[in-house]
Amino acid sequence: MDDDNESKPIPSRRRFLSGAAGLSGAALVGGAARAENLKNLPPNVPEWTRALGDGVAVRPYGHPSKYEANVIRRDVSWLTASKESSVSFTPLHALDGIITPSGLCFERHHSGIAEIDPEDYRLIIHGLVDKPLIYTLADLKRFPRVNRIYVLECAANSGMEWRGAQLNGCQYTHGMVHCVEYTGVPLRVLLAEAGVKGSAKWLLAEGADAAAMSRSIPLEKALDDCLVATHMNGEMLRPEQGYPARLVVPGWEGNVWVKWLRRLKLGDEPWFAREETSKYTDLMADGRARRFTYVMDAKSVITSPSPQAPVRAKGFTVISGLAWSGRGKVKRVDVSLDGGRNWREARIDGLVLDKACVRFYAETDWNGEELLLQSRAIDETGYVQPTKTELRKIRGANSVYHNNGIQTWLVKRDGEVENVEVS
Amino acid sequence: MSKCRSFAVVAVCFLLAAPAVAGERHLGLGRAASPAEIAGWDIDVRPDGQGLPVGKGSVRQGEEVYMTRCAACHGEFGESAGRWPQVAGGTGSLSSDDPVKTVGSYFPYLSSAFDYVRHAMPFGDAQSLSNDELYAVVAYVLFLNDIVDEKFVLSRDTFAQVKMPNQAGFYDDDRETAEKPFWNAKPCMKDCKPPVTITGRARVIDVTPDDKAARHGAD
Numbered sequence: 055m056d057d058d059n060e061s062k063p064i065p066s067r068r069r070f071l072s073g074a075a076g077l078s079g080a081a082l083v084g085g086a087a088r089a090e091n092l093k094n095l096p097p098n099v100p101e102w103t104r105a106l107g108d109g110v111a112v113r114p115y116g117h118p119s120k121y122e123a124n125v126i127r128r129d130v131s132w133l134t135a136s137k138e139s140s141v142s143f144t145p146l147h148a149l150d151g152i153i154t155p156s157g158l159c160f161e162r163h164h165s166g167i168a169e170i171d172p173e174d175y176r177l178i179i180h181g182l183v184d185k186p187l188i189y190t191l192a193d194l195k196r197f198p199r200v201n202r203i204y205v206l207e208c209a210a211n212s213g214m215e216w217r218g219a220q221l222n223g224c225q226y227t228h229g230m231v232h233c234v235e236y237t238g239v240p241l242r243v244l245l246a247e248a249g250v251k252g253s254a255k256w257l258l259a260e261g262a263d264a265a266a267m268s269r270s271i272p273l274e275k276a277l278d279d280c281l282v283a284t285h286m287n288g289e290m291l292r293p294e295q296g297y298p299a300r301l302v303v304p305g306w307e308g309n310v311w312v313k314w315l316r317r318l319k320l321g322d323e324p325w326f327a328r329e330e331t332s333k334y335t336d337l338m339a340d341g342r343a344r345r346f347t348y349v350m351d352a353k354s355v356i357t358s359p360s361p362q363a364p365v366r367a368k369g370f371t372v373i374s375g376l377a378w379s380g381r382g383k384v385k386r387v388d389v390s391l392d393g394g395r396n397w398r399e400a401r402i403d404g405l406v407l408d409k410a411c412v413r414f415y416a417e418t419d420w421n422g423e424e425l426l427l428q429s430r431a432i433d434e435t436g437y438v439q440p441t442k443t444e445l446r447k448i449r450g451a452n453s454v455y456h457n458n459g460i461q462t463w464l465v466k467r468d469g470e471v472e473n474v475e476v477s
Numbered sequence: 478m479s480k481c482r483s484f485a486v487v488a489v490c491f492l493l494a495a496p497a498v499a500g501e502r503h504l505g506l507g508r509a510a511s512p513a514e515i516a517g518w519d520i521d522v523r524p525d526g527q528g529l530p531v532g533k534g535s536v537r538q539g540e541e542v543y544m545t546r547c548a549a550c551h552g553e554f555g556e557s558a559g560r561w562p563q564v565a566g567g568t569g570s571l572s573s574d575d576p577v578k579t580v581g582s583y584f585p586y587l588s589s590a591f592d593y594v595r596h597a598m599p600f601g602d603a604q605s606l607s608n609d610e611l612y613a614v615v616a617y618v619l620f621l622n623d624i625v626d627e628k629f630v631l632s633r634d635t636f637a638q639v640k641m642p643n644q645a646g647f648y649d650d651d652r653e654t655a656e657k658p659f660w661n662a663k664p665c666m667k668d669c670k671p672p673v674t675i676t677g678r679a680r681v682i683d684v685t686p687d688d689k690a691a692r693h694g695a696d
Contacts, residue, residue, distance in 0.1 A: 135550075135560040139600070165597060178510050178518060188510035196506050218677040247503060258521055264603045266596040268521060317518050325523050326586050328593035332578060335647060341572030343583075347650040351659075361679075388666070393673035397666045426673060436662035448656060452576050464675065473679035477670075 118155075124148075127158060128225060133214075138166035139265075141208070143229030146355070146376065147363040152404055152411040153203070154232035156287045161294045162208050162230065164329075165264035168314040172298045177282070181258070181319035184249030191298050194284060197239040202281065202304070203410045205378040207231040207350045209307035209334050212457040215442070219462075219473040224360040227461060227473060233378070233411035236302050238283030241276050245318070250277075254320040258327075259301050262316035269310045270324035271303065275348075279304045282315060305380030305409040306348040307455070309334050339450025350380030352439050353458035354387055354414070354431035365420060365469035373416040375400075379433035383408055386432045389416040393426030393462060393476040394441065400429065425465040426476055442475065520595050520604075524586040526636050533632030534613025536625065542606070542614040543621075546599045555579070555621040565621035568642065581622025585647050587639045591615050 094100035118125065127142040134140040144160040161167075172191045180186035211230035214220045221227050245257075250273070257276045260268040271280070281302040284291060291297040296313025303310045309329055324330070324346070336344040354377035359365045377387045383406055388397040400414040414429070430439045442459030464474045522528040534542075544553070552558045555565025567577030580590045595611055597603050606614065616631035619639065629635070 135562075136600075165600065165603065178515060180510060180515050180519070186510040186515060187507040188514060189507040193507045197504065219679040222679040243504075247507060260518075260521070264597070264601070266520070266603065268592075268596065319519070319521065321523070323523060323525070325521055325592070326589050327521070328584075328589050328596075331585050331589040331647070332580075332583055332593075337571060337576055337578070339572065341576070342646050342648060343571075344650050344652075345647045347652065349650075349652075351652070388664070395669055395671075395673060397664070397669070426675075430664070432662065432664070436660045438659055438661050438664045440656075440659050444659070452571075452574075464678075474675045475677035476673040477676050 122148075125158070127160060130221070130226060139164050141210075141230060143225045144232050145225050145362075146229050146231070146357045147224050147360045149357065150374065150413065152233050152376070152413050153287065154234055156234065156289065156292050156295070159232035159234065159286075159292070159295055160208070160230045162210075162308065163263070163265075163294075164267050167293050168261070168263040169293055170262060170298060170314060175262075175298050177299060177315060177318070179244065179248040179318045179320075181321050182251040182254035183245075183320055184251065187248045189244075191284070194239060194244075194282065194299060197243060199237055199239050199284075200281065201235060201237050202302070203233065203235045203405070203407050204302060204304045205231060205233045205350075205380075205409060205411045206308045206311055207353070207378065207380070209309060209347070209350070209455040212459070212461075213454045215459070215461075215473075216446070216451045216453060216457055219475045222473050223362040224355055224357055224461070224463075225362060228355040228357075230308070231376070231378070231411075233376075234286045235288070236281060236283040237285035237288075238281035238302055241280035241282055241301070241318075242278075244282055245276065245320075250320055253322050256321050256324050258317070258319040258321060258325050259310070259312040259315060260317040260319070261296075261312045262314040266316075267309075267312060267329060268317075268325065268327045269312060269329055270327065271310055272324075273320070275303065275306070303348075305350060305382075307334065307350055310348060334455060336449065336455050337452045339452065347456055350378075351456065351458045352379035352381065352384065352431040352433040352437045353377065354384075354429040354439060355461050356389070356427050356429050356463060359427065359465055359469075359471045360463055361471045361473060364471050365465055367469075368420055368422050371418050371420040373400075373418060373427065375414050375429050376411050377402075377414055377429065377431035378409070378411045379431060379435075379437065380409055381437060382434040384412045384431055385434045387412070387414040388430045388432070389414075390428040390430075391418065391425045394428050394430075394460065397430070420465075422467055424467060425463075426474070427463040427465060428460050430460050520592075522588045522592040522595065524588045526588070526633065528592075529633045529636060530608040530611075531633065532608030532612050533630055533635075534609045534611070534616055535630045536613075536616045536620045536627050538609070539613035539615070539617025539620070539631075542610045543617045546602075546606070546610075547614065550600060555618065564618055568622075571643070571646070579622065580618050581624060581642065583643050583646070584641055585644045586641055587615075587619070587636060590618065591636075594618075 125145050125148040129142040142161045144158055175191040177189040208230035212227055215227055255273050257271045260266055282299055283302045284299050299315045300313045301311050301315050336347050356375040358374045377384045387400040389400045390397045400416040402412045402414050404413050406412050432438050445459045462474050462476050464472045550561035551564045557563040564580050567579045567582035570577045584590050612631045616629055619625045
């Protein structure tokens with residue numbers, strides 16, 4: 055391996071952000087694709103076609119290609135005072151399909167990652183129950199279980215964008231979302247084992263992390279579709295996602311999906327914990343705040359093109375994005391190329407599931423003119439994703455949480471993409 | 478259903494066939510939790526005081542706890558040291574362009590603060606305060622917010638006397654009525670507005686990570 059660009063650090067910002075190797079072909083715009091190595095191109099025969107590669111089990115737990123090293127969770131170091139109470143964002147711009155790879159699912163920890171020894175894991179169910187119970191992880195794994203694909207969005211996703219376009223990349227504007235398959239025990243089955251008393255109306259769910267993060271959940275929801283999950287995407291939960299057991303609360307803000315779940319308490323009133331009063335309440339313009347705004351409304355974002363995924367060539371171009379709704383299935387996604395003046399229906403491809411992400415595409419021929427890309431999701435309840443202006447008209451700009459406004463990306467003549475707001 | 482032969486498989490088939498009745502049959506998994514086991518983890522406190530531990534602490538005692546265990550992050554007056562959360566002040570700011578949410582300006586109930594400190598503070602040394610220290614330091618945070626005077630002693634008995642200024646500042650989620658116009662299954666598709674102009678750009682206030690050169694005083 056004598057040369058060349060492959061092994062050198064990638065210098066420019068644009069290269070850094072766009073990451074993957076460039077397209078060959080004449081009409082490169084946006085420049086800065088990584089140079090090709092002619093030795094590997096036909097008629098030459100590249101090294102990997104001549105020499106043996108790594109054998110089996112050399113990579114006992116497989117990793118993505120080294121050429122995808124830029125596709126990682128990233129944080130915004132100045133956003134928070136400590137990494138332990140902070141957030142890292144899913145690199146949405148580099149992903150496709152609806153399933154988020156486990157290692158790329160965004161993180162929001164309140165006191166860092168609890169590293170729980172599965173032998174010492176315990177879940178206590180108590181309060182207004184006939185028989186307080188304690189479960190080991192082995193107990194949980196003996197229960198009948200189900201598999202469900204759900205979206206999880208942090209209530210603060212896009213929270214930086216309330217006052218106007220701010221962060222230049224959909225990883226940062228929209229990356230507090232992921233969609234994975236969970237394997238878990240229906241919460242109602244676990245609760246039934248303890249025998250919920252008739253006076254119980256609320257459930258407190260508490261984590262085993264150093265914040266012992268806790269939230270109140272109405273019993274009706276707990277008995278409806280919640281799960282206590284042990285697996286994501288087929289394997290045990292990642293520590294960052296609550297190993298060995300987390301709550302799954304379909305359609306509701308991520309904060310209530312308590313990770314490292316250690317305690318479930320039945321009560322007759324909500325607890326008004328700090329995370330449902332000081333935080334995760336939506337401050338309105340008049341200084342009063344909405345509370346228990348659990349449901350995540352329909353939302354969508356174009357993931358490519360986007361600031362970290364510029365357009366590299368004129369001609370046929372696929373616009374791609376994600377949409378989801380906490381109220382049910384996504385029914386339709388529309389895409390606009392002119393900032394919301396005219397719309398056309400996008401093509402949803404792949405699974406369309408309740409409270410999960412859908413992947414949408416809109417194909418276009420791009421001739422190098424400026425575009426103002428937008429997408430809007432419509433769910434099966436008839437809810438239409440609003441513009442940011444419409445949202446601000448009702449909520450003001452201090453809300454922090456639940457910003458599901460329509461995102462605008464400006465595609466410039468050179469293919470670079472910028473986060474903007476439009477009239 | 479012919480596959481439902483063994484006991485375990487029968488249970489699974491039964492549950493899947495009729496999820497609403499899952500609770501009608503006990504699986505007998507897990508064991509009874511003892512009162513001592515529960516007590517060690519049962520640390521939540523409600524607005525009505527349910528869950529409060531035995532103990533008490535004065536503002537004066539709280540000052541010492543606060544200065545040694547909290548002030549390095551939250552500031553001597555609760556004003557925040559650096560970028561750690563501010564825990565005092567902010568009164569009257571909630572409807573301004575720069576709302577400052579603190580225990581005094583925003584928390585609706587004393588329990589929301591007490592329960593949180595009991596769960597999570599001091600940051601990095603959670604659940605290390607004695608019950609008396611906990612009462613005392615919370616009393617001191619109330620004092621920093623001008624909610625109690627310097628002679629106040631917080632205990633299970635005095636807990637209910639404390640009224641938080643912003644208790645009436647919250648209401649339940651009303652999106653389904655307040656935002657009803659968003660349920661508009663037939664949104665405009667053509668010529669929905671005049672040609673658009675750009676009203677704001679991320680570049681103007683670029684705070685994008687990994688791009689320090691283009692960031693304007695974001696720190």
